[in-house]
Amino acid sequence: xxxxxxxxxxxxxxxxxxxxxxxxxxxxxxxxxxxxxxxxxxxxxxxxxxxxxxxxxxxxxxxxxxxxxxxxxxxxxxxxxxxxxxxxxxxxxxxxxxxxxxxxxxxxxxxxxxxxxxxxxxxxxxxxxxxxxxxxxxxxxxxxxxxxxxxxxxxxxxxxxxxxxxxxxxxxxxxxxxxxxxxxxxxxxxxxxxxxxxxxxxxxxxxxxxxxxxxxxxxxxxxxxxxxxxxxxxxxxxxxxxxxxxxxxxxxxxxxxxxxxxxxxxxxxxxxxxxxxxxxxxxxxxxxxxxx
Amino acid sequence: xxxxxxxxxxxxxxxxxxxxxxxxxxxxxxxxxxxxxxxxxxxxxxxxxxxxxxxxxxxxxxxxxxxxxxxxxxxxxxxxxxxxxxxxxxxxxxxxxxxxxxxxxxxxxxxxxxxxxxxxxxxxxxxxxxxxxxxxxxxxxxxxxxxxxxxxxxxxxxxxxxxxxxxxxxxxxxxxxxxxxxxxxxxxxxxxxxxxxxxxxxxxxxxxxxxxxxxxxxxxxxxxxxxxxxxxxxxxxxxxxxxxxxxxxxxxxxxxxxxxxxxxxxxxxxxxxxxxxxxxxxxxxxxxxxxxxxxxxxxxxxxxxxxxxxxxxxxxxxxxxxxxxxxxxxxxxxxxxxxxxxx
Numbered sequence: 296x297x298x299x300x301x302x303x304x305x306x307x308x309x310x311x312x313x314x315x316x317x318x319x320x321x322x323x324x325x326x327x328x329x330x331x332x333x334x335x336x337x338x339x340x341x342x343x344x345x346x347x348x349x350x351x352x353x354x355x356x357x358x359x360x361x362x363x364x365x366x367x368x369x370x371x372x373x374x375x376x377x378x379x380x381x382x383x384x385x386x387x388x389x390x391x392x393x394x395x396x397x398x399x400x401x402x403x404x405x406x407x408x409x410x411x412x413x414x415x416x417x418x419x420x421x422x423x424x425x426x427x428x429x430x431x432x433x434x435x436x437x438x439x440x441x442x443x444x445x446x447x448x449x450x451x452x453x454x455x456x457x458x459x460x461x462x463x464x465x466x467x468x469x470x471x472x473x474x475x476x477x478x479x480x481x482x483x484x485x486x487x488x489x490x491x492x493x494x495x496x497x498x499x500x501x502x503x504x505x506x507x508x509x510x511x512x513x514x515x516x517x518x519x520x521x522x523x524x525x526x527x528x529x530x531x532x533x534x535x536x537x538x539x540x541x542x543x544x545x546x547x548x549x550x551x552x553x554x555x556x557x558x559x560x561x562x563x564x565x566x567x568x569x570x571x572x573x574x575x576x577x578x579x580x581x582x583x584x585x586x587x
Numbered sequence: 588x589x590x591x592x593x594x595x596x597x598x599x600x601x602x603x604x605x606x607x608x609x610x611x612x613x614x615x616x617x618x619x620x621x622x623x624x625x626x627x628x629x630x631x632x633x634x635x636x637x638x639x640x641x642x643x644x645x646x647x648x649x650x651x652x653x654x655x656x657x658x659x660x661x662x663x664x665x666x667x668x669x670x671x672x673x674x675x676x677x678x679x680x681x682x683x684x685x686x687x688x689x690x691x692x693x694x695x696x697x698x699x700x701x702x703x704x705x706x707x708x709x710x711x712x713x714x715x716x717x718x719x720x721x722x723x724x725x726x727x728x729x730x731x732x733x734x735x736x737x738x739x740x741x742x743x744x745x746x747x748x749x750x751x752x753x754x755x756x757x758x759x760x761x762x763x764x765x766x767x768x769x770x771x772x773x774x775x776x777x778x779x780x781x782x783x784x785x786x787x788x789x790x791x792x793x794x795x796x797x798x799x800x801x802x803x804x805x806x807x808x809x810x811x812x813x814x815x816x817x818x819x820x821x822x823x824x825x826x827x828x829x830x831x832x833x834x835x836x837x838x839x840x841x842x843x844x845x846x847x848x849x850x851x852x853x854x855x856x857x858x859x860x861x862x863x864x865x866x867x868x869x870x871x872x873x874x875x876x877x878x879x880x881x882x883x884x885x886x887x888x889x890x891x892x893x894x895x896x897x898x899x900x901x902x903x904x905x906x907x908x909x910x911x912x913x914x915x916x917x918x919x920x921x922x923x924x925x926x927x928x929x930x
Binding site: 532 | 613617619621677678685686688689690692693694696697700701704816817818821824825828862863864865868869871872874875876878879882883886
């Protein structure tokens, strides 16, 4: 029983990380309509930039480094869209090309990270924290902060989407880009803001992944990408609330299953969920209209 | 020196085969198979375990048939083909391009994860090693001579495969593939079963992947999971795009430029002291950049697929097979440029 509650605790943390990552991927997919295969490496870069501020350059507090890296990754996302992906997406109507470009970008980013930081496993320097008993759960301070970050950011994105003019424009673009443009929405600006949010969420997700896993490797983002895919497809691709629901299901099921089977296979649980979704409900839990 | 040259020759021919397989899937039929290296790996593993004896000290694997050379290779090819049928059944039916790409990328990561952890299948993270070298005993070849011999053998195999593939591409089947790629809806309206066509392309391409993978394991004698992370799929895509999607000569040119010159030649450079693997990392970055530059400035590749002649609208008994060819705007290696949008 203790083991079960312990894995529920891990499940909550993984869900938090996954929710942040899936949210960023879904926002960007909803607006630009192509998948960014380099997203996992955006996460890794965010994680390593945090590491750089935390351990190498300024020796800042981990959470402060994370905040700076998040904003930096936001600008990086905008830059990548402006200089690379945007031009490719506009030039070729067939989505094949931009998918191959993001696939290539993923490889480039991964190897740039390897060139700078090497293949060694890295560790953040976390402030010493104690384990806390919350109900039946046992969680460390940093795990609680990770969950807090997830709740705050997901709440913030929700508020932006539902109450602000910008959020309304984003939802309009995600439903029908052409119609949004003809209605006078500044689609270029909305795309830029979306890339900023997507990049920032990737950055923070990469850093909290490093905190929750306890270590940092360049390839971690790439392996995690596939768990994000499972969550996003389960929820219904492009649907933001679906992605969150998918994150909960996948995050909890991978961690809780690890209490019963060999934890090495927890990725495969996510994959089984992915295949079952495709067979039973290919549009996901919350299907986006016109996305078959 | 001979060793180096013939290693390069081997990789040239082997990637020629691999690129032809991806070409029929992506270049001709338009299936964005981001799990390609998974099929290569299955071909390699099955070829390996089919050749190995039933028991080897220190290694765990299935099969262990001890088959002689061409038969184990064929078994590897068919294993990859069988897997592709399974995957195509799940994924091809109702997935659009980017869904398919996601599922296939995930699949290749899961293959990797599963083979890495499930030791009794293909020996886990250590991979297979000491795979018997074909004909080495019967011909009494030393390791250097074996490399020369096997590079030439691979050349012969690749020529046979090239012959088969160019027949397929010229045949009505190849035209139908292109029709499905250019406009699946039109092809379906004209009575083509697009799902079945994509399935056939997956099967043919995966067979090529399996053969290419089988030759890889026979050449090196070993194979382990790190050799087939998604980055390796990207290399095959780079070969295909640099060479020119949609034609076989382009695949050869691509294999020569990307695989031989960009990837394997720098591997012979000495390591930079204190930075293990740095050359390889930088090299991979260069491959990525080259691919993007190619896609931007010359998306049809170095050797573009040639435009095919239009079928006449008169009475032509082959018209049904060529009907898909009516859609010609994207004939240039399937490049969907602005012209497609304004069509």
